[in-house]
Amino acid sequence: MAVPLLDIKTQNAALREELESAFRRVLDSGRFILGPEVEELENEIAVMCGVKHAIGVSSGTDAILLALMALDIGPGDEVLCPTFTFFATAGCVARTGATPVFVDVDPVSFNIDLEDAAEKVTEHTKAIIPVHLFGQVADMDGVMALAEKHGLQVIEDGAQSLGARYRGRPAGSIGHFGTFSFFPSKNLGGFGDAGMLVCNDDRLGEKAHILRTHGSKPKYYHKYIGGNFRLDPVQAALLRVKVPHYGKYTENRQENADYYSENLLELPQVEMTAEDDSNAQGPARILLPRIGPDRMHIWNQYTIRVLDVDGAATSGETARDRLKAFLADKGIGAEIYYPVCMHQQECFKTRYPDNAWTSIRMDSRYPNGVADRLAAECLSIPIYPELTREQKDEVIAAIAEFLATG
Ligand SMILES: Cc1ncc(COP(=O)(O)O)c(C=O)c1O
Numbered sequence: 136m137a138v139p140l141l142d143i144k145t146q147n148a149a150l151r152e153e154l155e156s157a158f159r160r161v162l163d164s165g166r167f168i169l170g171p172e173v174e175e176l177e178n179e180i181a182v183m184c185g186v187k188h189a190i191g192v193s194s195g196t197d198a199i200l201l202a203l204m205a206l207d208i209g210p211g212d213e214v215l216c217p218t219f220t221f222f223a224t225a226g227c228v229a230r231t232g233a234t235p236v237f238v239d240v241d242p243v244s245f246n247i248d249l250e251d252a253a254e255k256v257t258e259h260t261k262a263i264i265p266v267h268l269f270g271q272v273a274d275m276d277g278v279m280a281l282a283e284k285h286g287l288q289v290i291e292d293g294a295q296s297l298g299a300r301y302r303g304r305p306a307g308s309i310g311h312f313g314t315f316s317f318f319p320s321k322n323l324g325g326f327g328d329a330g331m332l333v334c335n336d337d338r339l340g341e342k343a344h345i346l347r348t349h350g351s352k353p354k355y356y357h358k359y360i361g362g363n364f365r366l367d368p369v370q371a372a373l374l375r376v377k378v379p380h381y382g383k384y385t386e387n388r389q390e391n392a393d394y395y396s397e398n399l400l401e402l403p404q405v406e407m408t409a410e411d412d413s414n415a416q417g418p419a420r421i422l423l424p425r426i427g428p429d430r431m432h433i434w435n436q437y438t439i440r441v442l443d444v445d446g447a448a449t450s451g452e453t454a455r456d457r458l459k460a461f462l463a464d465k466g467i468g469a470e471i472y473y474p475v476c477m478h479q480q481e482c483f484k485t486r487y488p489d490n491a492w493t494s495i496r497m498d499s500r501y502p503n504g505v506a507d508r509l510a511a512e513c514l515s516i517p518i519y520p521e522l523t524r525e526q527k528d529e530v531i532a533a534i535a536e537f538l539a540t541g
Contacts, residue, residue: 138517138526140468141320145521146384150376157372164368172368172375177331179378183298184305184313186333188340190347191366195294195316195330196223199264201364202290202312202332203231205343212261215287217247218476218492219506220266224292225477233261234487237478239494239504242412244427245438245513246273248505251495253281262288267296267306269472269515270322270388270435271427275301275309282310290314294330297323298385300431307333312343317374322388322435323381329370387520388434391527395437395516396423398531404538408440416500417442420454420538436472437518440509453511461537462516467530470515476506 147154161172173191181189192198208214210232216224218237228235239251245268252263263282265273275291282289289310293299296306297315307313313333317325334340342359345352350361377384399405399421406419414422422440426432443454455471462469477483478492494504501508516530 137466138468138522138529140470140515140517141519142521143319143324146324146519150380153376154373157376158369161369161372166368168368169365170368172371173366176366176371176375176378179375180297180315180331181333183378183381184307184333186305186308186313187335187337188333188343190332190340190343191371192330192332192347192364193366194328195292195314195318195321196227197362197364198314198316198330198332199223199227199290199292200230200362201343201346202314202334203227203233203262204346204359204361205339206262206288206290206311208233208261208288211259213257213259215247215252215255215260215263216292216477217264217266217268217506218478218504219245219473219509220268220292220477221294221473222477222480223294224264224266225480225483228264229483229486234259234490235477235483236260237476237483237490237492239496240268240506240509241274242415242496242501242505242509243408243410243425244271244273245269245424245509246271247278248494248496249274249277249281254493254495256281256285256287260285260287262290264290264292265310266292266294267299269424269438270296270299270433271430272296272299272301272306274427275304279309288312294318295321295435296433297321298381299433302429308335311336311339317370322384322433323374323377325370326373327367327370329366329374331366384520385433387522388518389432391518391520391522392424392432392434392437394524394527395518395531398527399423399439399534402531402535402538405534415440415442421534434518436515438472438513438515440512441514442512455512455514458534458537459514462530462533465529465533467533468517471510472513472515474510476510479507479510 350359
């Protein structure tokens, strides 16, 4: 492929010797459960996120589950979460026995719509999970104000946003808990599954720590019913090799995003997403992702909106689907995050048959709410740090050709 969506091998090849020596260090230590490598990574992530406690866990999914367990979320409780997200956000809520309540998203930031969230608060609502989608932090002042008003716990799903900032504050450091993923496609990409849970509260930090190992403290004396959510030292050691390079990876992603935005805007029919979403009905055919006020975006994805939702109604194929296929023909990787919203997922429809989907944004522009339309329009193009200028130009030229011919 001329321009893959992600090129993990190039990043790792540059670090081969350091990675091999980190692996050997763990191998020689014989310590394969928790221990100093995990603790060092926890310290490094705590510093990066400006938090008191970081707890290494087995995945970004388990970080969310552990946070919910530490907050005693369970049957009878409702948890607000955006419907336009990766499954883990909502799946973890359901696994605790609580009910995920799906909230629409803002069409400009792709993040949780707080007006819709406020509409959905009930006496059973216990928590809200803002997801910092694609590398940009949700409106956390708004989230915290809503949470304070209704006494809600806040779990920031920062799986895609390690190091992103909101009004100078790092993602994950604002709510009661923050969660991160080191899935290989994330900005700090591991060598398998791995994740991190962060918080500032000593009591919650201690409880999450205990829950990570079956809820036991001391060993074999179980205070809580926990699980095995431990991060492996081999993952921690390998990830630590990447930590010193993380700032540079982010800078490269930001430069790539600026380059795309600057050059794609030169094309007719391409516009930056308007601050008030006023150009969502065209005449532009492609809208570029907008950086919100006081945000530091880390660009886990560079996600464009390809307008023309009518296409799906008439031919079953959206303009976005056609662009994806067009790019694939030219050897350019692109991906749809996410084609099916949570309120449309079979497992949730079966489990919560009485939960009708509603959104305060159901108007003539968004007859079914914003999220479903984004699911039909969004396309993420290659943004990884090692992209060359030629590769970016190839992507831009292909999009230009699609607009000129399609
Ligand atoms: C928004 C979001 N939440 C949660 C997760 C779960 O992380 P993991 O794959 O490490 O379990 C991911 C990533 O896959 C994600 O993108």
